[in-house]
Amino acid sequence: xxxxxxxxxxxxxKQPGLGVDECAARLQALAYAEERLMHLQAAHLVTVPEWxxxxxxxxxxxxxxxxxxxxxxxxxxLRISKKKALKASDNPLKxxxxxxxxxxxxxxxxxxxxxxxxxxxxxxYRAYLAATNHLADYPTVRILKMIITxxxxxxxxxxxxxxxxxxxxxxxxxATAWANVLRDMLAAAGGIDGTRPVxxxxxxxVRAVRPYVIPRQMSRDDSFRxxxxxxxxxxxxxxxxxxxxxxxxxxxxxxxEGLAFVLAEVEDQPWPFYVDISRHLWDEVRHTFFGEAAxxxxxxxxxxxxxxxxxxxYVFQMSPLQQYAALGLGIEAxxxxxxxxxxxxxxxxxxxxxHPLMTTxxxxxxxxxxxxxxxxRRQLKDWFHGSQQELLALAHQGVxxxxxxxxxxxxxxxxxxxxxxPEIENGPQRYPDGH
Ligand SMILES: [Fe+2]
Ligand SMILES: [Fe+2]
Numbered sequence: 001x002x003x004x005x006x007x008x009x010x011x012x013x014k015q016p017g018l019g020v021d022e023c024a025a026r027l028q029a030l031a032y033a034e035e036r037l038m039h040l041q042a043a044h045l046v047t048v049p050e051w052x053x054x055x056x057x058x059x060x061x062x063x064x065x066x067x068x069x070x071x072x073x074x075x076x077x078l079r080i081s082k083k084k085a086l087k088a089s090d091n092p093l094k095x096x097x098x099x100x101x102x103x104x105x106x107x108x109x110x111x112x113x114x115x116x117x118x119x120x121x122x123x124x125y126r127a128y129l130a131a132t133n134h135l136a137d138y139p140t141v142r143i144l145k146m147i148i149t150x151x152x153x154x155x156x157x158x159x160x161x162x163x164x165x166x167x168x169x170x171x172x173x174x175a176t177a178w179a180n181v182l183r184d185m186l187a188a189a190g191g192i193d194g195t196r197p198v199x200x201x202x203x204x205x206v207r208a209v210r211p212y213v214i215p216r217q218m219s220r221d222d223s224f225r226x227x228x229x230x231x232x233x234x235x236x237x238x239x240x241x242x243x244x245x246x247x248x249x250x251x252x253x254x255x256x257e258g259l260a261f262v263l264a265e266v267e268d269q270p271w272p273f274y275v276d277i278s279r280h281l282w283d284e285v286r287h288t289f290f291g292e293a294a295x296x297x298x299x300x301x302x303x304x305x306x307x308x309x310x311x312x313x314y315v316f317q318m319s320p321l322q323q324y325a326a327l328g329l330g331i332e333a334x335x336x337x338x339x340x341x342x343x344x345x346x347x348x349x350x351x352x353x354x355h356p357l358m359t360t361x362x363x364x365x366x367x368x369x370x371x372x373x374x375x376x377r378r379q380l381k382d383w384f385h386g387s388q389q390e391l392l393a394l395a396h397q398g399v400x401x402x403x404x405x406x407x408x409x410x411x412x413x414x415x416x417x418x419x420x421x422p423e424i425e426n427g428p429q430r431y432p433d434g435h
Contacts, residue, residue: 012134017136018128020079029193030071037061041057041061044103046219049106053106056157060113065275066275074143106165110158111179117186185203214260214261223302228308229406230244231413231414250288250292253288255284259280276379277379290365298421314405322398328380332376333376336373
């Protein structure tokens with residue numbers, strides 16, 4: 001008996017398996033599918049009203065983007081040029097994913113993921129692992145094992161969400177019909193890994209007769225009370241300022257929705273741009289969850305705090321370039337100054353509120369914001385064609401427009417939390433109003 005660890009324990013080592021060109025062709029199709037799934041899930045984070053589905057899409061668009069990035073980088077090792085590997089090239093799958101963007105509602109969207117795309121992906125990744133020689137193609141094998149783990153973890157979440165929204169026979173019938181259209185198109189496109197013949201005659205758009213544009217319309221269910229803005233609280237009133245910090249974190253969902261427009265509507269950027277924006281988007285969803293989780297822990301009710309929603313008004317008015325410049329170079333960059341800034345928010349939670357969970361959250365929020373400012377500086381430098389001064393002027397105008405929009409409606413007071421947060425003593429501490 002050879003030892004278990006012969007050949008470093010790798011299986012599938014004596015089958016000739018797939019050649020480099022064959023591997024590259026499959027991985028190129030799979031990378032394309034993951035890239036388009038990132039876009040599909042990010043764009044519909046704006047359109048779906050269901051709060052928990054919105055958040056799930058924030059995670060899934062990021063993971064799809066990461067999968068695409070890993071596969072594209074592997075292609076560079078398989079004799080594929082940088083231009084061909086990183087740029088989404090012409091692919092029969094384009095028609096299928098263009099069509100999928102036109103999901104009419106949450107049920108359609110989830111049906112496309114649960115009944116068509118995600119099972120097809122999982123099957124294709126498993127088929128690849130079964131077909132390839134694990135010794136010859138180990139770098140791909142390792143990437144696919146990690147991708148499969150994430151897909152297996154998240155498919156049941158999507159299935160649970162789908163069953164929650166497709167709760168009437170009519171809704172389920174409509175969603176199944178939409179899934180059938182997409183499944184037929186996917187088959188006509190040669191499958192998600194491009195291993196079957198393409199049937200061009202059956203590859204015709206149904207809804208996608210024009211490019212998809214995300215509607216400029218706020219889409220939120222009633223999980224949380226929506227208000228225009230919070231009444232400004234004096235720095236000395238520590239309990240109220242802490243409550244305001246919870247509500248401000250919760251309201252970062254608008255930053256995530258704004259970034260979905262940047263991801264969806266900025267075309268022809270190098271691939272790393274989309275990887276960065278996708279990460280930034282998921283971070284803002286995570287920050288939203290910071291507020292939700294801390295509120296739920298403190299009050300036993302995640303909806304104890306309202307969401308401030310005036311930010312969406314100017315997101316709809318600005319170009320993605322200006323909106324991103326205002327966020328990254330205006331609002332987030334301002335949070336780097338200490339005091340006050342992100343560091344003081346963290347210190348406030350640690351020293352004044354003395355709330356361990358929010359202290360952890362604000363610690364990582366601070367780290368994330370440092371990353372976001374660096375991403376914005378890096379990406380905007382390449383994306384913006386004018387001078388640095390012109391770019392800062394554009395960001396400044398965006399911040400000004402935000403300030404004007406903010407004044408359009410009166411702010412509302414936050415719920416009185418002084419009895420719930422009695423341990424926070426009022427003091428002279430200052431901390432700022434985060435984005
Ligand atoms: Fe944030
Ligand atoms: Fe941020």
